[in-house]
Amino acid sequence: MELEIIKPSYDLPAENDNLSFAGMKQPFLELPNVLNNNLNITSNLNLTSSNQVQNLPTLKNTTPFITANSEDITLSILKEKCVIPVFTKDNEITISHSDFIETSISAIKKMFPNETFDEPEIRVSHQIKGRVPEAIHKNVKDLQENEKTQYFERMGFIVRIPSITEDINGNKLALTIGGVRSYNLENLYNKKTYEKFKFFIGFQNMVCCNLCINTDGFQSEIRAMSFLDLEEKIMQVIQSYQANEHLNSMKNLLEYSLTERDFAQIIGKSRLYNYLPRKEKSLLPELLLNDGHLSTIAKDYYQDESFCRNSDGNINMWEFYNLLTGSNKSSYLDTFLDRGVNAFGFATGVSKALSDSSTSYSWFLS
Known part of the structure; x- marks a missing residue:
């Protein structure tokens, strides 16, 4: 399905507490190509691409990429049923969730002109309700549907590229882009300024729909004033992503394994980590997973259908990494991507500690 960058229009302005919203119709915005149209990240990748596979079917996900306190929504509902917050002091419009998604799609179509794309999978949370002035x-019980307004404070989305895949240990991974927008990170009570977005390019494990994200494919804060500015910075993130290095790092996880004792030691030390004195904690690698995540990892070590321990209690680091990313699905949208990147760093760090006790990650195994 071809998606055009068309700004949503609303017939009814509305108010909600101290926030005001835009009710104006926006013209069609065509984003120029600010980077090399012919750049194709697949040219240096040993991956399945659309150049080798014809009529590749859309990859179907069985579970959401995130579950905690979020719900599924379509792009059309975001465009047609949600109002857009503005900066209250100058009534300047924000870049809406749907704008962010469509700008990202515009960018990847320019960076991957010969590939196929799945429709965006979108999750939202923290609904803000309102009503029209009339x-x-x-x-509340007397309100008609056309008198209600809403928007969602937080939104996350992914777009898979099913024509670019790789296999790790029998798990199909599809190249995926996505992002998160949180209005709670903006000062909407002031004048318009740079708006903040999170964006990533990485892979999605289609066995479990976990996202695999590395630091070079993730920008924790893109600051943009316009659609053009946002698209250019998204394309820069895509251009800097080292997909082969990321894939090789994930494949290297298969070379290391944890015994049941090692696994128990990591879980125990990780629980202690959050309660360490600040000085001691500052000397160790950062771990963003909390006790809730660690409980899920411990449970899935025994119960996960795809990544649980084997018969002798051992688990390889690829499986351990997927237990980490699986637990991350219970994170809130605004912390989800940061924890996903941290999970990969933790898994690779522990892998090195298994053969080199001098690394800072060895504390989790000692």
């Missing part, structure tokens, strides 16, 4: 004095 219904301001009505009781």
Whole structure:
């Protein structure tokens, strides 16, 4: 399905607490190609691409990429049923969730002109409800649907590229881009300024729908003033991504394994980590997973259908990494991507500690 960058239009302006919203129609915005149109990241990758596979079917996910406190939503609902917050002091419009998604799609189509794309999978949370001015004095039970307004404070999305895949230990990985937008990180009570976005390019494990993200494919804060500015910075992230190095690092996890004792030691030390004195904690690698995540990892060590321990209690580091990313699905949208990157760093760090006790990660095994 071809997606055009078309700004949503709303007939009814609305208010919600101290925030005001845009009700104006926006013209069609065509984003120029600011980077090399012919750049194709697959040219240096040993991956399945659309150049070798014809009529490749869309990869179907069985579970969401994130579950905690979020719900599924379509792009059309975001565009047609959600109002857009503005900066209250100058009434300047924000870049909406749908704008972010469509700008990202525009960027990847320019960076991957010969590939196929799945429709975006979108999750939202923290619904903010409102009503049109004409219904301001009505009781809630008397409100008609056309008198209600809403937007979602937080939104995350992914777009898979099913024509670019790789296999690791029998798990099909599809190249995937995505991002997170959180209005709670913006000062909407002030004048318009740079808006903040998180964006990544990495892989999705289609066995479990876990996202595999590395630091060079992730930008924790893109600051943009316009659609053009946002698209250019997204394309820069894609251009800097070293996909082969990321894949090789994930494949290297297969060379290391944890015994049941090692696994128990890591879980125990990880629980202690969050309660260490600040000085001691500062000397260790950062671990963003909390006790809830660690409980899920411990449970899935025994129960996960794809990545649980084997018959002698051992688990390889690729499986351990997927237990980490699986537990991350219970994170809130605004912390989800940061924890996903941290999970990969933790898994690779522990792998090195298994053969080199001098690394800082060896504390988790000692």
